[in-house]
Amino acid sequence: MAFAIEAEGIFKTFRTGWRGKRRTEALKGIDLRVNAGEIFGILGPNGAGKTTLLSILSTLLLPDRGKVHILGIDALANGARIRERVNISSGNANFLWSLTVKENLHFYGMLYGLVGRQREEKVNALIGLLDLREHQNVLFDRISTGMKQRLSLAKCLLNDPEVLFLDEPTVGLDPNAASRIREEIRSIQKERKMTVLLTTHNMREAETLCGRIAFLKAGEILTAGTAQALKQMVRVGDVVRIEFQGRISEDDILRGDGVINYSISGNLCEIVVDDGEKRLGSLVAVLSQGGAEIRKVTLRQTDLEDVFIEFAKRTDSDMGLRL
Amino acid sequence: MSLSNLPNGLIRIWAFVFKNWIITKRNIFSLFEIAFWPVVGFFSIGLLTTFLELDVNMSGFILTGIISMSVIQVCQIDVAYVLLYDLWSKALKHTFIAPIGSFHLISGSWLIGVMRSFVVFLLLSIFSALAFGFDFLRPGILPLCLFLLGLFLTAALIGVSVCILVLVFGYNAEVAAWSVVSLLYLVCGIYYPVSILPFPLPVIARAIPLTYLLEYFRSFYGFKSVSGNCLGWGFGLIGVYLILEAFLFKIVLHRARRTGTLLRLSE
Numbered sequence: 001m002a003f004a005i006e007a008e009g010i011f012k013t014f015r016t017g018w019r020g021k022r023r024t025e026a027l028k029g030i031d032l033r034v035n036a037g038e039i040f041g042i043l044g045p046n047g048a049g050k051t052t053l054l055s056i057l058s059t060l061l062l063p064d065r066g067k068v069h070i071l072g073i074d075a076l077a078n079g080a081r082i083r084e085r086v087n088i089s090s091g092n093a094n095f096l097w098s099l100t101v102k103e104n105l106h107f108y109g110m111l112y113g114l115v116g117r118q119r120e121e122k123v124n125a126l127i128g129l130l131d132l133r134e135h136q137n138v139l140f141d142r143i144s145t146g147m148k149q150r151l152s153l154a155k156c157l158l159n160d161p162e163v164l165f166l167d168e169p170t171v172g173l174d175p176n177a178a179s180r181i182r183e184e185i186r187s188i189q190k191e192r193k194m195t196v197l198l199t200t201h202n203m204r205e206a207e208t209l210c211g212r213i214a215f216l217k218a219g220e221i222l223t224a225g226t227a228q229a230l231k232q233m234v235r236v237g238d239v240v241r242i243e244f245q246g247r248i249s250e251d252d253i254l255r256g257d258g259v260i261n262y263s264i265s266g267n268l269c270e271i272v273v274d275d276g277e278k279r280l281g282s283l284v285a286v287l288s289q290g291g292a293e294i295r296k297v298t299l300r301q302t303d304l305e306d307v308f309i310e311f312a313k314r315t316d317s318d319m320g321l322r323l
Numbered sequence: 324m325s326l327s328n329l330p331n332g333l334i335r336i337w338a339f340v341f342k343n344w345i346i347t348k349r350n351i352f353s354l355f356e357i358a359f360w361p362v363v364g365f366f367s368i369g370l371l372t373t374f375l376e377l378d379v380n381m382s383g384f385i386l387t388g389i390i391s392m393s394v395i396q397v398c399q400i401d402v403a404y405v406l407l408y409d410l411w412s413k414a415l416k417h418t419f420i421a422p423i424g425s426f427h428l429i430s431g432s433w434l435i436g437v438m439r440s441f442v443v444f445l446l447l448s449i450f451s452a453l454a455f456g457f458d459f460l461r462p463g464i465l466p467l468c469l470f471l472l473g474l475f476l477t478a479a480l481i482g483v484s485v486c487i488l489v490l491v492f493g494y495n496a497e498v499a500a501w502s503v504v505s506l507l508y509l510v511c512g513i514y515y516p517v518s519i520l521p522f523p524l525p526v527i528a529r530a531i532p533l534t535y536l537l538e539y540f541r542s543f544y545g546f547k548s549v550s551g552n553c554l555g556w557g558f559g560l561i562g563v564y565l566i567l568e569a570f571l572f573k574i575v576l577h578r579a580r581r582t583g584t585l586l587r588l589s590e
Contacts, residue, residue, distance in 0.1 A: 014582075014583055015582075051586070052583075055416075055583075055586055058420060059420070059580075060416055060419065060420055060580065060585055060586060061580055061581075061583055061585070061586060062577075062580045062581045079580075080422055080424070081422075083420060083421060083422040084422045086420075087420065088416075088420050090416075094412055094413040094414045094417075094589065095412060095414050095417065096342065096346070096408060096409070096412045096414055097411070097412045098345065098346045098349050098350070098408075098412075099342070099345055099346070103345055106341070107338055107341060107342050108417065108421065110334050110335060110337060110338030110341065111335055111338050111418070111421035111422070111423050112421060112422065113330075113331035113334055113335060113422075114334070115330060115334045140412075155417065
């Protein structure tokens with residue numbers, strides 16, 4: 001299988017302060033393989049090293065150690081060749097303030113070697129694609145954050161990149177704008193079949209957009225896989241929350257299939273089961289037969305946040321740290 | 324840049340002309356840079372020569388200096404602006420994620436600098452003829468063109484040095500865009516011959532191309548040049564410094580990618 005992105009043993013330490021004596025280890029031996037045509041997500045809290053990793057893969061930053069191959073080319077030795085075929089869009093987008101949306105796209109289009117009518121058509125198409133027409137002649141510093149983010153997406157498509165790096169593409173956006181940007185990313189990727197490596201600290205975003213996800217924490221990848229596989233790997237269980245009248249006996253709960261844990265407090269019972277959707281019906285039936293009057297049932301399934309917390313816990317206990 | 328890549332290379336150079344031009348035309352202060360400060364400086368010095376009752380040649384000596392400095396200042400600031408605009412907009416990383424080289428960056432911004440400073444030159448040479456009777460065309464078209472080319476290339480040297488400082492020191496270096504050029508006032512013989520400078524300034528002056536370019540142009544107005552082949556020395560030094568700066572630019576850009584300066588300056 002050809003990997004669009006292949007990184008091996010990436011280390012990066014930032015040196016600051018007087019004579020660079022203060023050191024921050026940003027990445028501690030990252031290995032990563034992303035297949036051609038997939039959307040791969042890097043999930044992690046602030047300061048995990050997501051932007052550093054993306055910057056190294058996009059040739060903006062050089063690692064201290066390690067190997068990076070993009071589209072089969074050694075990216076550390078052939079930065080200029082790679083830059084022809086990749087592009088990046090970042091959250092909190094910044095472009096030339098005194099240029100309009102359209103002028104910014106023309107300027108960056110020229111940097112990618114687009115000339116004359118070819119550039120005009122490309123810029124117009126991107127303005128249309130990202131719904132920027134109304135704001136195309138407005139100066140960059142006068143448009144909204146959402147528009148800036150759309151401009152950033154338009155800019156990163158100017159060279160029809162084979163690999164696209166998206167660094168927190170919805171950070172700072174209101175939910176509607178964020179959802180719209182996600183839709184745009186999804187449809188653009190589907191249409192162009194490009195490889196997308198996306199960083200985010202938004203679990204839901206990763207789950208909805210990405211085929212595979214890696215958890216990054218303190219410069220290390222804790223685990224990687226599809227959202228489904230990661231949830232199964234952790235097995236923290238789904239929570240069935242039952243409001244009831246009458247009495248629920250512990251024996252009745254334990255007679256239910258797949259019960260991992262439970263707690264009863266007043267008229268509220270929380271039962272942790274291995275698979276909520278599968279066990280819900282039989283569990284309610286068992287409790288009803290036992291004499292309880294079920295008033296309300298809610299199911300909270302394991303999400304990526306639970307998985308991340310679980311993995312983070314494991315890593316911290318391995319390192320003797322407190323979460 | 325191979326011949327097959329020429330159109331791509333040219334459009335990348337043109338990108339920086341386009342950027343600087345748009346920003347210039349939207350900025351009222353750029354009008355001050357072209358028309359106000361050079362004209363005010365020129366007339367201040369020109370009127371001083373009148374007050375001191377200097378003869379035409381001596382006035383010419385000083386007016387050549389002030390016009391040269393105005394041309395250099397306007398041209399070099401455009402080269403320096405190529406990174407400063409990105410720095411102020413926090414958009415530096417978008418420029419360096421694109422497949423461009425330092426040659427595109429510098430030559431594009433230098434071209435717009437040449438255009439703007441040529442306007443300054445035309446303006447001031449017309450004023451010098453009308454107000455002070457100084458004829459800039461006396462040496463002839465070719466010497467004038469060579470002299471101007473030397474000034475433009477000197478400006479490129481200064482602008483690139485500012486860009487290098489920006490890539491190393493970030494925002495701390497932006498003041499260099501306006502201050503580096505001032506050093507030339509002191510040592511290159513703008514208002515006086517370098518022979519009157521105390522040691523070691525004459526030695527430093529001899530290491531700066533502008534010193535030779537001014538001696539060359541003033542030799543047409545009766546001032547004897549100290550150096551034998553002024554043009555040779557001037558352009559020779561420019562060539563050496565441009566090569567050195569090209570290497571240095573490459574090194575500091577590599578350093579900026581290693582230390583994360585490009586990212587830091589984009590946040």
